[in-house]
Amino acid sequence: MDLHITTPFGRRPVTPAQIRAQTNADGCPRETTVHKWKVFRDIAAARIRLGLGDRALAVLDALLTFHPETALAAGEGPGLVVFPSNAALALRAHGIAEATLRRHLAALVEAGLLIRRDSPNGKRYIRRGQGGAIAQAYGFDLTPLVARAEEIATLAAEVRAEAQALRVARERVTLLRRDCAKLIQALEAEEGAPGAAVVLRDRYAAVVGALPRVPAPSHLEEAGTALAALAADVGKLLIAHHKTSESSGTPDQSERHKQNSNPDIVSSEQAFGLEMKRSGAPPRDKISPTGGGDPRGIYPLRFVLDACPGVADFAREGIRSWGDLADTAEKIRPMLGISPDAWLEACQVMGDAAAAVTVAAIFQRAEHIKSPGGYLRALVERKRRGEFSLGPVLQALMRAQLQTLPGQPRCRHAAN
Structure with a gap:
């Protein structure tokens, strides 16, 4: 059967939304039945997507109360038309003003949730046939709620998931x-x-x-x-602090003074702002096995570069990984007078990453170190004895950087 599109009373024009709503209602299978309050809850959840305000929901809630059944069936035909007067509808909508009521009824129609079935004189009423069955009804048709129930439920589910x-x-x-x-x-x-x-x-x-x-x-x-x-x-830094404190020994360990036969190494240690202990090697069972381990699992690369910013000036494309840092350390090694043998030994004993960080730290304070190559060899020996950790060195360099920079410290690198 061809669809007959009804038009509104008076000066109200026919809009595309009204045509679309009547088309959807006509295409809805007659056996489709929905729970009106479930549909209402879905509309309330998706009201922003539907372009409705809370007052429009209050008007729709009031309209639904004029339908006596909880179930809405598309096959009811005129039985899905509700026909309250504006006064009765405003009363059930908690005393809403008539102008506001008209505005929100229009919003519900434009949202495609209602169809206007206007009488010749614009009044809302029904005409019953024999046996009391509804023959004609003029008012607001609720069929679009049945036709769009699945669509509205999908919208509501999306909104709830986003929330x-x-x-x-x-x-x-x-x-x-x-x-x-x-x-x-x-x-x-x-x-x-x-x-x-x-x-x-x-x-x-x-x-x-x-x-x-x-x-x-x-x-x-x-x-x-x-x-x-x-x-x-x-x-990682907190863990490094605890591991460093564990590897530094306990108060009951011997603190006997040992004369150092290499004064250059002492002055080099002071160049980092550190007072390293010149004590005998503590027993192996009292040294943390990770006290000076692979820095990649302890110190963020960004922290190392902030403590030793000078090394980045020799990286052509920046330092974005530990591999880049190792390559740059290899490049600046000859500038410090560190021999290939000393560098190879440091990589073997410390590991590539730790050796690269150590060379970067030496480069950062090179003007205070008389013999960088000898200092690196001394640190390698300390590492062999389990007496060397990068944590205090990096922290001392970071404090030195903060003392020389005016205002807040800046992060110069985009390393991860």
């Missing part, structure tokens, strides 16, 4: 903010002086400060990723 993802993202950022703040505070207590914690606190402030007042999911995802990386970096 859930937003809540999870907010919770993640909140937890990471708490973790980062307390971990940085613990690192400051461990260091006891300005050091890596200052740079890390600046990173934290930059991430948090970039969040808008009402962050979108993309903002929260970006902030969560940055805060997770920051928490990992701070955690």
